[in-house]
Amino acid sequence: MSRFDLAIVGGMVVDGAGNQRQRTDIAVSDGRIAHVGRVRPGDADRVIDADGCVVAPGFIDLHTHYDAQVFWDPYLTTSGWHGVTSVVTGNCGFGFAPVRPELRERSMLSMTAVEAIPTETLREGLPWDWVSFPEYLDSIERTPLALNVLPYLPVNPLLVWVLGIDGAKAGRRPTDDEHAEIARLFHEALDAGACGWSAQCLGRPGESDGRFPQGDFDGTPMPSDIMWPETRRVLAQVLGERGTGFMQASGVPDDEVESLVELSGRPFIWQAVVANQLTMYYRNRIEWLRSCRERGLPVYGQAMTVDAPIHFTLSNEAILDRSPL
The missing domain is CATH 2.30.40.10 (Urease, subunit C, domain 1)
Structure with missing residues (x-):
């Protein structure tokens, strides 16, 4: 033998x-x-x-939006072409669970708006044999895959589930009972295999800090962009109670990031550090990340490893997201 x-x-x-x-x-x-x-x-x-x-060991792609593609592409093209063997999904707070049946179409239109994945492709490729987040992971488990998948619980569908579509889109402050339900659902997701929570937090319309929410397919704000800071603290506290998992977000103010890390004792992935002509901005980010490290705060900057060219085309309506017209 x-x-x-x-x-x-x-x-x-x-x-x-x-x-x-x-x-x-x-x-x-x-x-x-x-x-x-x-x-x-x-x-x-x-x-x-x-x-x-x-x-060599397989690469881990920490930032993907393969939440739907896992169901029709076992190699998660193009990541699988380049030595990636594990991917993290559910980034930026976008995903497909938990989602009630009557909001499935809306969730697909939203993903098209934020990630330019054609809606028709999503309609053809998503089996929609789930409602809850654990059921979504069960569906992935039943799907033959060549790569490992590690999901975040995305905050946008979570807020819609708890607050309702109107409440989430209006940025309504959750009640104590609703925050308790958010915490319960997060515990449930972590038990099922989620690695943490993710959110894009670009700010409320009219705020003076330069942030601005990303427009959904119907022009309304993305729920996580206008979520209340208290909700992020509820999610961080869950991680602290469990002593596991991590957070990934963009647009969260520096002092709040540090507060969330101190509350949870868990790592925070801040995105994105982009080296471009705005040298003072990314140098400021690097200095802040260095300061966090020196103070023992596990805050990690996520940076691009490849060029990210921007193509201006009128075939993509996203270029008009911030237009007043």
Whole structure:
């Protein structure tokens, strides 16, 4: 009987831990790396010749919007083409659960508005065999996938579920009972496999801090943009009670980010650090992140690893989101 299930031999191993690359073999047993070093002929049931190849851990894509694509593309193209083996979904507070049946069409139109995923594609591809967030994860579990999926609980559908579409769109302040329900649903999502909560918080119309909410397909604000800070504290407190999970958001003021981290004791992923011609802005962000680290606050800046060109086209109505016309 062979010692190992699989051996990958002759490759250039880059372990991702900062160690010097080396040409060596890797042996796998029961789906886990069991040995790094010379593997003798006959030691493994299956052998992959990796001569001329780099052998490395799969990349983790921390910011994706594959919430629907998981149901029709097992490789999550194009991430799967480039060595990504795990993706985090539900970013920016956008997603498809929890969603009541009568609001499914609206949720698809919203995703088209914010992420330019064609509505017809969503209609064809989403099985909609769920209502709650745990049921959504069960549906993903039933779907054959080549990549691992780790989801946030997105705040937009959560607010709509608890406050109703009119209340969420009006930015109504949740009652104590509604905040208790938000906390209960978050606990439920974490029990089912959520990694934390996410939100885009671009501010209320007319606020003087320069932020402005993103328009939905019907011109109304996105609920998370106009959510109350108390709601973010409720979500952070849940993480603190459990001692697990993390937060991801944009547009939250610096002092509030620090307060949420102190309340929860959990990491906060701040987005996005973008190096562009606004040098004073991104340098200010880097200095703030450095200050957080020096004070022991786990606040991490999320930055782009590729160019993000902007294409101006009249075929995309998003360019008119902030137009007064």
